[in-house]
Amino acid sequence: MTAPTFRFAPSPNGELHLGHAYSALLNGNLAKKFNGRLLLRIEDIDITRCTPEFERGIYCDLEWLGLEWEQPVRRQSDHFADYGAALERLKRDGFVYPSFMSRGEVRGWIAEQRMAGAWPHDPDGAPHYPPLDRELTEKSRREHMDSGKAFAWRLNMDAAIGTVGTLDWSEFDVDQEGIERRITARPQEWGDVVLARSDIPTSYHLSVVVDDALQGVTHVVRGRDLYEATSVQRVLHRLLGLAPPVYHHHRLIEGADGRKLSKSARSTGLRALREAGCSPDDVKRMVGII
């Protein structure tokens, strides 16, 4: 039997804050409790926003908190070829198509349809992508691509759902001896999500499912803000023939104003807290983990 494998997967596009500390410590505690492994993955596919300085800050903050993780650390920007191979498979199987409309063009098209109020939006609040590009003939697709216009590869969600049918996932409880509930996935709420772009040859959804499978992750413990994303990721597991992990989406740590913490709010940044004289135990108390 493989050891339960947990991972903490931050993006080095800002400094870690109390919310990250909670997520990392919870993963660390669960890995210990289940006699499992703890992996750290650097999710830096957006090479325009991620920096080596922020990456160094992640190691420094996590060491300070007393966490230990396996080496080597997987850095996503070193593995674009793995995500490319997964995308090729989806292309071959006809589940993705190139999309050419900019955000402004999408908004314009929706307004033209006089459907602004009724047009579906995804759980992150973005409008679903119009159905135009997925209907293009192979010839006009080629012409658009050859014209040099930037495009993104999108998942044809209706086609995907037609193939995978209804899916669910296991959401486990961390307090009650890991009791699992089955949650029905609702990928239709996302529409045709982007899986790769001209400038970034992959996407969060694609790289996270590829990596969790490649790294043998069995338990994904992450914030409640990624709960809805699980629906898309379940579809990708099925299309790519990957074994799904079980999930626990934990509570989010809020700022004093009751809002989600942001990477730019210095006061809750781990480095700022450390420099202000806080100890790792103070941080653990602040996030309610001791």
Ligand code: GLU
């Ligand atoms: N890299 C993501 C983030 O920093 C987390 C991805 C995940 O845990 O699935 O929000």
